[in-house]
Amino acid sequence: MFSNSPSNSSAQRSRPRTGVRAAALTVPLTIVGVLAAAVPPAQAAPAQTQASATRHNGPSQCRGEGVDTSARIRYQSDAVIKAPLSTVFKLQTDVERWPDWQPPVLTMKRLDPGPLHRGSQFRWTTPAPATPTTPATTLEITSAVQQLQRNHCILWRGPAIGEGLRIDEGVHLWTFTKVKGGVRVHTEETWTGAQVEADIPTATAALGTGLEAWLHDLKTTAESRTRAQ
Numbered sequence: 001m002f003s004n005s006p007s008n009s010s011a012q013r014s015r016p017r018t019g020v021r022a023a024a025l026t027v028p029l030t031i032v033g034v035l036a037a038a039v040p041p042a043q044a045a046p047a048q049t050q051a052s053a054t055r056h057n058g059p060s061q062c063r064g065e066g067v068d069t070s071a072r073i074r075y076q077s078d079a080v081i082k083a084p085l086s087t088v089f090k091l092q093t094d095v096e097r098w099p100d101w102q103p104p105v106l107t108m109k110r111l112d113p114g115p116l117h118r119g120s121q122f123r124w125t126t127p128a129p130a131t132p133t134t135p136a137t138t139l140e141i142t143s144a145v146q147q148l149q150r151n152h153c154i155l156w157r158g159p160a161i162g163e164g165l166r167i168d169e170g171v172h173l174w175t176f177t178k179v180k181g182g183v184r185v186h187t188e189e190t191w192t193g194a195q196v197e198a199d200i201p202t203a204t205a206a207l208g209t210g211l212e213a214w215l216h217d218l219k220t221t222a223e224s225r226t227r228a229q
Helices: 029-038 085-093 095-101 200-228
Strands: 073-081 107-110 121-128 137-149 153-162 165-179 182-192
Touching: 073 200, 085 095, 085 165, 085 182, 085 200, 095 107, 095 121, 095 200, 137 165, 182 200
Parallel strands: none
Antiparallel strands: 073 182, 107 121, 121 137, 137 153, 153 165, 165 182
């Protein structure tokens, strides 16, 4: 997903390797310039937040499905959140409340009733500031849940479309694992589409910044709510 500001995470990206926040190229030009130079074409390295006590290894899946392994734009990251598993999972899957704790989510609408489940769809918007190759716009993202396992994982996919910018398909995976002191959250996302693939370093940098910001917001909100209980 796109974000208007970089994450406060001190994650480091190693060279070459993966979600739309199923979303957009929302990195200010100065950030894009720095990140694009550091991220090699075709892949981004796994990142790990400072709070993470353990790194994810190997491919992730949710009920046997994962991100697009053939995608040229990909990013992955991990964080350990000091909160109950049920709190973290509910926060992430209660999509209608995303705007309450994620500033980049401007609007959100469920397209079906009831708890989120396989086959659920939701439509949301997020800003995408200008980059060297795309104009400033607002992306409309229609996400469809491909797989969901309570307190374990969720996978969704869908296009992100704005004026002058299109991501044909973003595939976004989240997994949640109990660890000592909290929950390890792992996220991976891939993008495909001729427009974003025309500038892979810039798209990868935007994707990475958005995912790190999302993890930061999720961690901050979950831990704050846990302390307040």
